[in-house]
Amino acid sequence: MMNSSLLTTGCRLGPSCISLLNRVAARTAATATSAASAPVTSESRANEQPQGTKDTEKKVKSARVSNSFVLNLYRGNFHPNELFPYPNVLNEEQKENVKVFIDPIWKFFEEKNDSVKNDINEKISEETMNGLKEQGAFGIQVPVEYGGLGLNNTQAARLYEVVTSHDLAVSICLGAHQSIGFKGILLFGTEAQKQKYLPKLAGGEYTAAFALTEPSTGSDAASIKTKAELSADGKYYVLNGSKIWISNGGFAEVFTVFAQVPSVDDKTGQVQNKMTAFIVERKFGGLTSGPPEKKMGIKASNTTEVFFEDCKVPVENVLGGVGNGFKVAMNILNNGRFGMVVGLSGTMKMAIRKAIDFAKNRRQFGRTIDTYGNIQEKLVRMETRQYITETLGFLLAQNMDRGSTEYQCEAAIGKIFASESAWFVLDEAIQIHGGMGFMRATGLERVVRDLRIFRIFEGANDILRLFVGFTGLQYVGTHLRELQNAVKSFNFNAIVGEGSKRLRRNIGMSSGPNINEFIHPSLHPCGLLLSKSIDRFGSTIEQILIKHGKSIRDEQFIVHRIGEMTIDLFTMAASLSRCTQSFKLQSPTAVHESNLVRIWCEEAHDRINSTIDTIQNPAFTARTKLMTEIAREMVDKESTVPVHPLGF
Numbered sequence: 001m002m003n004s005s006l007l008t009t010g011c012r013l014g015p016s017c018i019s020l021l022n023r024v025a026a027r028t029a030a031t032a033t034s035a036a037s038a039p040v041t042s043e044s045r046a047n048e049q050p051q052g053t054k055d056t057e058k059k060v061k062s063a064r065v066s067n068s069f070v071l072n073l074y075r076g077n078f079h080p081n082e083l084f085p086y087p088n089v090l091n092e093e094q095k096e097n098v099k100v101f102i103d104p105i106w107k108f109f110e111e112k113n114d115s116v117k118n119d120i121n122e123k124i125s126e127e128t129m130n131g132l133k134e135q136g137a138f139g140i141q142v143p144v145e146y147g148g149l150g151l152n153n154t155q156a157a158r159l160y161e162v163v164t165s166h167d168l169a170v171s172i173c174l175g176a177h178q179s180i181g182f183k184g185i186l187l188f189g190t191e192a193q194k195q196k197y198l199p200k201l202a203g204g205e206y207t208a209a210f211a212l213t214e215p216s217t218g219s220d221a222a223s224i225k226t227k228a229e230l231s232a233d234g235k236y237y238v239l240n241g242s243k244i245w246i247s248n249g250g251f252a253e254v255f256t257v258f259a260q261v262p263s264v265d266d267k268t269g270q271v272q273n274k275m276t277a278f279i280v281e282r283k284f285g286g287l288t289s290g291p292p293e294k295k296m297g298i299k300a301s302n303t304t305e306v307f308f309e310d311c312k313v314p315v316e317n318v319l320g321g322v323g324n325g326f327k328v329a330m331n332i333l334n335n336g337r338f339g340m341v342v343g344l345s346g347t348m349k350m351a352i353r354k355a356i357d358f359a360k361n362r363r364q365f366g367r368t369i370d371t372y373g374n375i376q377e378k379l380v381r382m383e384t385r386q387y388i389t390e391t392l393g394f395l396l397a398q399n400m401d402r403g404s405t406e407y408q409c410e411a412a413i414g415k416i417f418a419s420e421s422a423w424f425v426l427d428e429a430i431q432i433h434g435g436m437g438f439m440r441a442t443g444l445e446r447v448v449r450d451l452r453i454f455r456i457f458e459g460a461n462d463i464l465r466l467f468v469g470f471t472g473l474q475y476v477g478t479h480l481r482e483l484q485n486a487v488k489s490f491n492f493n494a495i496v497g498e499g500s501k502r503l504r505r506n507i508g509m510s511s512g513p514n515i516n517e518f519i520h521p522s523l524h525p526c527g528l529l530l531s532k533s534i535d536r537f538g539s540t541i542e543q544i545l546i547k548h549g550k551s552i553r554d555e556q557f558i559v560h561r562i563g564e565m566t567i568d569l570f571t572m573a574a575s576l577s578r579c580t581q582s583f584k585l586q587s588p589t590a591v592h593e594s595n596l597v598r599i600w601c602e603e604a605h606d607r608i609n610s611t612i613d614t615i616q617n618p619a620f621t622a623r624t625k626l627m628t629e630i631a632r633e634m635v636d637k638e639s640t641v642p643v644h645p646l647g648f
């Protein structure tokens with residue numbers, strides 16, 4: 001294990017500092033690349049080759065700073081490019097273009113759609129389906145030339161907010177159709193595929209579904225078993241296998257299906273599976289659906305198994321190229337996540353309105369309950385979570401519209417934060433209503449049932465937290481390797497930059513990155529807290545990598561907490577950015593927003609400090625070992641372990 005004194009001794013940018021950096025980098029980079037089951041970038045792979053000085057110089061140059069705000073946090077850096085100022089991508093015309101759809105869609109949901117009836121019937125009414133098709137809601141982001149509304153992500157986000165605030169089951173139907181069902185055709189489709197499918201999908205003549213999950217494959221998406229074998233004449237693939245829990249699975253005509261194409265490796269002669277995406281039509285034959293699943297919530301959304309039995313798919317229906325299926329799946333999921341984030345922000349707003357309405361009218365102990373601190377705290381926490389979710393959703397959508405490509409961690413955080421916040425907000429809304437909250441008539445119990453799945457599907461939150469943590473650790477590993485190369489090739493600038501950052505930290509001089517130049521003066525105390533948190537987080541990550549090396553991949557107790565701290569850091573920064581923009585635009589709610597942000601930042605800063613203290617404490621390591629042991633005993637006994645107090 002790297003002794004902490006090594007970090008402080010001899011770091012004077014002379015030979016001893018170089019030696020220190022060399023040792024830190026060598027130790028860390030050697031371990032960190034394989035550290036996570038997390039992604040290995042092409043740069044880091046390149047750096048694994050043996051190299052001479054010339055090669056090294058080339059590779060040092062090729063190591064790249066990501067534009068992702070989140071990834072740079074892992075190096076203790078504040079990278080404002082995609083966060084400050086808070087984006088504002090729509091011009092007046094684009095705003096008008098989306099406004100014309102909002103009122104009719106809102107009215108449609110208020111007057112025509114009956115979410116209670118849909119829930120009881122476990123089916124979305126024909127009237128709702130047809131009405132939405134007429135309004136263009138099945139082709140919100142399909143370009144106009146293919147028959148859709150042609151809205152960009154930001155405009156679409158505004159509509160998704162409206163839909164999801166009214167009926168989560170309907171939003172799943174629409175989301176499964178366009179956020180993921182045919183999104184692959186938009187992102188990766190050939191011109192011929194777009195022309196063939198998009199017009200019918202946009203008009204709702206065809207509905208779409210996304211078929212990835214299988215009986216033995218949930219989070220581990222790469223391990224799917226469905227097979228797609230090329231026919232002898234090379235004209236089509238024959239699909240065999242099955243998918244489960246497919247939204248719209250019972251009636252979709254078009255499916256984005258993921259399957260393994262077996263192919264023989266030229267060098268080894270071994271058969272390899274190449275995960276590949278296909279556009280599959282029900283009418284190809286060999287595709288059948290099971291009965292609708294009986295579920296806890298989103299009952300009106302149709303969820304079924306889908307079976308493939310010698311289903312013949314023309315080769316021209318390969319989507320995104322043979323062997324690119326995992327990439328296609330991940331990109332579709334990343335790209336669709338903003339819809340869930342903004343949608344759940346709308347759901348929270350609806351619940352908050354109901355809670356306020358109840359609280360200001362309900363009298364207990366001689367006062368309306370909104371005047372009690374207990375209720376006030378609930379309302380403020382509910383609004384804060386909704387505000388941040390909205391901030392993350394529209395940040396994501398707008399960044400995507402302005403060409404961001406490295407938003408996978410930001411999208412994952414948005415999904416985690418939105419689904420957990422919505423759960424919290426709905427639970428508190430029910431609590432504020434007291435017994436009334438438990439009654440169906442209040443309209444909250446259905447929403448809670450509907451919401452439960454959001455923490456599970458489209459990437460389980462537990463997995464996404466680990467994904468964020470491992471991806472960040474991987475990024476640092478790559479850069480520490482770069483530093484090691486800089487040392488080998490005497491790249492003086494890189495060494496000085498990194499060395500002085502470490503030196504400042506290690507002698508306690510570091511005050512963190514300078515953030516306040518981006519932030520409204522009234523928020524400077526929060527900016528300082530963020531700066532300190534980023535600095536401490538960055539140095540903690542480095543220490544963790546040095547301590548655990550490649551075994552970090554087995555340290556889910558820690559990586560989970562790293563993911564959690566990342567969420568706190570990102571939400572602090574995003575809310576500071578949005579609020580600063582509100583001051584700049586002289587928004588009448590800027591001061592109100594800044595009060596929410598202040599509470600959030602102060603508490604998030606405390607949480608981060610407390611988590612770092614915890615994971616650095618040997619008692620934590622001891623507790624995690626205990627937990628592993630206790631869990632093993634439970635699993636062995638297949639029950640709780642303690643003897644019953646009555647002894648029988």
Ligand code: MYA
Nearest residue numbers: 038039040171175176219221222330339340408457458459
């Ligand atoms: S659909 C089913 C949802 N299923 C999932 O989400 C599966 C979750 N699993 C995963 O995401 C992956 O398997 C994980 C990685 C993350 C576990 N972006 O070695 P690896 C790259 C970009 O880490 P694994 C549903 O629920 C990585 O960099 N790239 O992979 C329907 C590396 O690249 P390279 C990524 O350990 C719900 C390579 O892949 C990403 O196997 C209906 C390998 O990485 C990523 N995210 O697993 C909802 N991940 O090799 C309806 C990995 O180049 C919607 N990589 O270094 C409703 C919404 C409401 C909207 C409102 C509408 C109105």
